[in-house]
Amino acid sequence: MSAELPRDAEGREIPLDTKVLYGDGGTARNIVYWVFMTDSDLEKEWRNCWRAVTDAGRKLDPGLMYLTEPDSWEKLEEDLGKIANHQTEVVCPYCDREIKDCEGCKLEGYDCSCSHAFLKDVMARIRKLRGED
Secondary structure, eight states: OOOOOOBOTTSOBOOTTOOEEEOTTOOEEEEEEEEEEOOOSSOGGGTTEEEEEETTSOEEOGGGSBSSOOOOHHHHHHHHHHHHTSSSSOSGGGGTOOTTOOTTOTTTTSSSOHHHHHHHHHHHHHHHHTTOO
């Protein structure tokens, strides 16, 4: 039997060198090590699955955690504030990028201008936060 890598709540593979996972509300949990549970007489539901062990000794189900901090209305507001409080008329600060540093930008994959890609991204985030995605 071979064990696949653990997956987070969004189905993304979690590398075993991951040091932090996030809960639903964005709470960070420090991961000390990983265990693969092959059998447990006391807890049958934990058979053949990964558990992340925190610095507090708790065993977390990675399928209920997030590899990256989940989005929130507060985070969206903070990201929009980066543009509102910036001197230039570009959307680069929204993506935490230097102006015109396009390589690796999260808006790079869109087939339109940065401004349109920015608006599409904000709209997608709003839909997801409202539970429509």
